[in-house]
Amino acid sequence: MAFDPLLQRQIMGRFATGVTVVTTSCDGQLWGMTANAVMSLSLAPPLVVVSVDKSASMHGLLQKAEGFAINILKREQEDLSVRFAQRGPKDFADLATKVAQTGAPILADALAYVDCKLVDIAGAGDHDMFIGECLAGEVGSGAPLIFFGGQYAELAD
Numbered sequence: 001m002a003f004d005p006l007l008q009r010q011i012m013g014r015f016a017t018g019v020t021v022v023t024t025s026c027d028g029q030l031w032g033m034t035a036n037a038v039m040s041l042s043l044a045p046p047l048v049v050v051s052v053d054k055s056a057s058m059h060g061l062l063q064k065a066e067g068f069a070i071n072i073l074k075r076e077q078e079d080l081s082v083r084f085a086q087r088g089p090k091d092f093a094d095l096a097t098k099v100a101q102t103g104a105p106i107l108a109d110a111l112a113y114v115d116c117k118l119v120d121i122a123g124a125g126d127h128d129m130f131i132g133e134c135l136a137g138e139v140g141s142g143a144p145l146i147f148f149g150g151q152y153a154e155l156a157d
């Protein structure tokens, strides 16, 4: 019998994560997508990975883009997580950003970011894993936004 996808969501939802906005630039179009299926994959070489739903617009853009940036959100940035979890074109006009080497927009107030060159795409069911080689990044200060059990949370002080 097929494993219940709701149960899988409930189980993996107990794995508390941070929240990121993965951004890219493709043919002059800026895009961003809230993502928590993100991880550090290798230190030598320095690789990170993000798992992207094949039905997301971001999926098609990342296939054509030079790379992507992972922006790790602060606890005060739940609104950005909600905003970039909506499907369809993303408006960056009111956001303070800078342009990364790959052309991806970096959210100025992110807790940390890494800009990556796309080096591989690994197929995995209804998602693909986009593997990026780290080119540049910065660490800021503050507390992370947490996602746990399908809800936003924050670390206890």
Ligand SMILES: Cc1cc2nc3c(=O)[nH]c(=O)nc-3n(C[C@H](O)[C@H](O)[C@H](O)COP(=O)(O)O)c2cc1C
Pocket (backbone or CB within 6 Å): 019, 032, 033, 034, 035, 036, 037, 038, 051, 052, 053, 055, 056, 057, 058, 059, 081, 084, 085, 086, 087, 088, 089, 147
């Ligand atoms: C907390 C959170 C984490 C998410 N993580 C992922 C993820 O890792 N991969 C993914 O494909 N979608 C993820 N999503 C869903 C996407 O953000 C959502 O489908 C987005 O609207 C896709 O936009 P697009 O189709 O315009 O590219 C997440 C949503 C939320 C709220």
